Amino acid sequence: MSASLLLDVNDLKVHLRLGHKVVKAIDGVDFQVRPGECVGIVGESGSGKSTMARAVTRLMPNVNIEELSGRLAFEGRDILGMADSELRALRRGRGFSMIFQDPLGYLNPTQRIGRQIQEALSRDAGRGSDKARVHTLLDEVGLPDAANLARRYPHELSGGMRQRVMIAIALASDPQLLFADEPTTALDATVQLQVLQTLYRLHKERNMAMAIITHDLGVVAELCDRVYVMRAGKVIESAETVTLFEQPQHDYSRRLIELSTRRLTRELQS
Amino acid sequence: MSAPIMRMTRVEQLYISRNANGPGWNTVRAVDGVDLDVNEGETLAIVGESGSGKSTLAKLLLMLNRPTAGDVQFRGTSLVSLGASGRQAFRRQVQAVFQDPASSLNPRMTVERMLGYIVQRHELATPRETRAFLAGHLAAVGLTPPDHYLDRYPHQLSGGQQQRIAIARAMMLRPAIIIADEPLSSLDVSVQAQVLQLMRDLHRATNVGFVVISHDLGAMESIADRTAVMYRGRIVEIGRSIYERPFHPYTKLLLDARLSLDPRRGRIRSLSATQVRAEMPEPMSGGCRFRHRCPLAIEICATADPALRPVGQAGTFAACHRADEVGASPRPAGAAAVERTPRPVET
Numbered sequence: 001m002s003a004s005l006l007l008d009v010n011d012l013k014v015h016l017r018l019g020h021k022v023v024k025a026i027d028g029v030d031f032q033v034r035p036g037e038c039v040g041i042v043g044e045s046g047s048g049k050s051t052m053a054r055a056v057t058r059l060m061p062n063v064n065i066e067e068l069s070g071r072l073a074f075e076g077r078d079i080l081g082m083a084d085s086e087l088r089a090l091r092r093g094r095g096f097s098m099i100f101q102d103p104l105g106y107l108n109p110t111q112r113i114g115r116q117i118q119e120a121l122s123r124d125a126g127r128g129s130d131k132a133r134v135h136t137l138l139d140e141v142g143l144p145d146a147a148n149l150a151r152r153y154p155h156e157l158s159g160g161m162r163q164r165v166m167i168a169i170a171l172a173s174d175p176q177l178l179f180a181d182e183p184t185t186a187l188d189a190t191v192q193l194q195v196l197q198t199l200y201r202l203h204k205e206r207n208m209a210m211a212i213i214t215h216d217l218g219v220v221a222e223l224c225d226r227v228y229v230m231r232a233g234k235v236i237e238s239a240e241t242v243t244l245f246e247q248p249q250h251d252y253s254r255r256l257i258e259l260s261t262r263r264l265t266r267e268l269q270s
Numbered sequence: 271m272s273a274p275i276m277r278m279t280r281v282e283q284l285y286i287s288r289n290a291n292g293p294g295w296n297t298v299r300a301v302d303g304v305d306l307d308v309n310e311g312e313t314l315a316i317v318g319e320s321g322s323g324k325s326t327l328a329k330l331l332l333m334l335n336r337p338t339a340g341d342v343q344f345r346g347t348s349l350v351s352l353g354a355s356g357r358q359a360f361r362r363q364v365q366a367v368f369q370d371p372a373s374s375l376n377p378r379m380t381v382e383r384m385l386g387y388i389v390q391r392h393e394l395a396t397p398r399e400t401r402a403f404l405a406g407h408l409a410a411v412g413l414t415p416p417d418h419y420l421d422r423y424p425h426q427l428s429g430g431q432q433q434r435i436a437i438a439r440a441m442m443l444r445p446a447i448i449i450a451d452e453p454l455s456s457l458d459v460s461v462q463a464q465v466l467q468l469m470r471d472l473h474r475a476t477n478v479g480f481v482v483i484s485h486d487l488g489a490m491e492s493i494a495d496r497t498a499v500m501y502r503g504r505i506v507e508i509g510r511s512i513y514e515r516p517f518h519p520y521t522k523l524l525l526d527a528r529l530s531l532d533p534r535r536g537r538i539r540s541l542s543a544t545q546v547r548a549e550m551p552e553p554m555s556g557g558c559r560f561r562h563r564c565p566l567a568i569e570i571c572a573t574a575d576p577a578l579r580p581v582g583q584a585g586t587f588a589a590c591h592r593a594d595e596v597g598a599s600p601r602p603a604g605a606a607a608v609e610r611t612p613r614p615v616e617t
Contacts, residue, residue: 044458045429142547159320161548188319188485189527193538194548196529200538215458218529222536241533259463261531 040224114150281340302503315494371432509586
């Protein structure tokens with residue numbers, strides 16, 4: 001295993017049992033993230049992109065899993081065989097975090113924003129009071145008036161602000177890798193642009209690696225260094241972003257790119 | 271140009287709800303004085319961010335909402351004055367397609383029963399001929415062989431197939447217009463392209479008009495004859511060429527927010543040095559409702575609420591004091607993505 005890899009996934013398989021059928025949600029996927037890089041995972045619905053992120057971060061509900069195998073290493077440590085306490089330590093300090101499409105579904109409606117961020121803070125000593133750290137985080141993700149905002153409840157915020165709160169919670173543990181599953185799909189275009197800009201700035205400032213799962217090739221073109229194209233549980237193509245857009249090797253990738261670009265023109269009409 | 275088939279005059283829609291955190295009532299002016307003509311056989315797109323009132327506008331056109339003020343007319347007759355028979359005739363002429371096809375199809379009926387009911391209700395075919403009638407309409411929306419789909423339940427179909435069923439259901443009645451509220455947003459890109467193509471084909475074959483509500487400017491650019499941009503309950507710009515030449519700063523903002531599909535020309539990487547802060551929603555208070563977000567706001571914007579007025583080429587209207595300056599400025603940055611010609615693929 002190369003030491004320069006932050007995350008190294010080899011031959012990952014996730015087979016789910018649905019009734020009597022077995023669905024090969026992930027069927028032998030290799031996936032790597034180097035420290036400080038931004039990787040995109042694109043695919044249409046059902047391609048397995050979200051399942052992969054969940055398997056890698058060990059957020060899979062294990063009720064219907066028929067098979068979960070492969071080699072999953074974070075900084076050389078095996079994630080799949082890791083004890084829960086070790087995993088918790090990895091999530092709480094300098095490990096990985098995850099943000100989701102629908103922030104409202106992951107925020108506690110009865111708790112103030114500040115408290116929810118505080119709960120996720122890493123336990124490193126000597127970095128100021130919890131309150132000050134919460135305010136710094138709120139400020140860092142581009143939310144105005146941190147002191148006031150920390151006392152608000154999730155329902156008082158707009159969708160874009162909630163997603164920024166989710167990002168603040170994810171950053172509270174100072175992760176080396178941030179998984180973002182469709183981070184801006186539920187947001188308006190103007191807000192999407194702001195949130196993506198914020199993510200990119202944090203990625204650069206903190207030298208934090210990002211893995212962005214999206215169906216939107218625009219997000220990939222704007223942010224990612226490398227891309228994995230997924231279809232039906234397999235990675236069908238992986239390449240540098242520029243290479244993928246200019247010389248897609250696989251028919252399916254080419255088709256996705258063509259459809260996305262052509263929609264912007266009236267070519268299809270003729 | 272032919273006479274408008276639907277006409278909205280000074281339409282307002284208020285939603286009133288109990289205040290969640292205390293006594294009193296909240297009033298939301300979802301649609302706030304809209305004048306709009308829908309022409310026979312045209313594809314009219316209505317775009318805007320969430321909360322701009324575009325779905326409420328769709329409900330008003332479908333007579334699912336009664337306007338608080340103003341009038342909605344269909345072929346010169348006011349919808350509020352329609353009797354029972356007039357309403358049924360109206361429903362045949364104006365049909366709906368919704369965002370989430372799974373929830374607009376009855377999960378407990380097969381496609382044949384679900385659509386067959388409508389055939390009987392509107393006496394489109396005799397009971398004996400119903401199946402053949404339905405098969406013809408499913409084939410017309412690209413579901414072939416139709417028999418394969420007639421006996422299925424909605425959950426046995428993919429999202430794209432479900433949306434085709436919803437479109438077939440609307441088309442069966444030979445409507446003059448279909449009002450489609452976010453018909454693409456629950457579909458994958460490749461399926462979106464197919465549904466857009468289907469809408470174009472149906473339009474060409476039957477001259478059915480579409481009013482398409484969407485937040486996706488890219489998709490609308492490829493299909494719309496005219497586009498109306500809504501902001502906080504108002505139409506702020508309407509015209510044929512808003513994508514190439516916007517006259518309202520909000521339209522420009524929306525166009526600029528589109529992501530580039532050229533990794534060499536991405537804008538986020540270059541903009542990332544600047545901290546972009548979330549904005550607190552500003553309360554509405556006189557003047558132009560966009561002025562808090564507007565980079566061009568001047569004194570007059572705080573005092574006078576701009577009305578829609580003709581700008582640029584005929585048929586384009588914008589509600590902005592400085593529309594002419596916006597229209598004269600260079601093309602929006604988002605257009606860079608459009609100009610990009612795909613490089614030849616080397617294999």
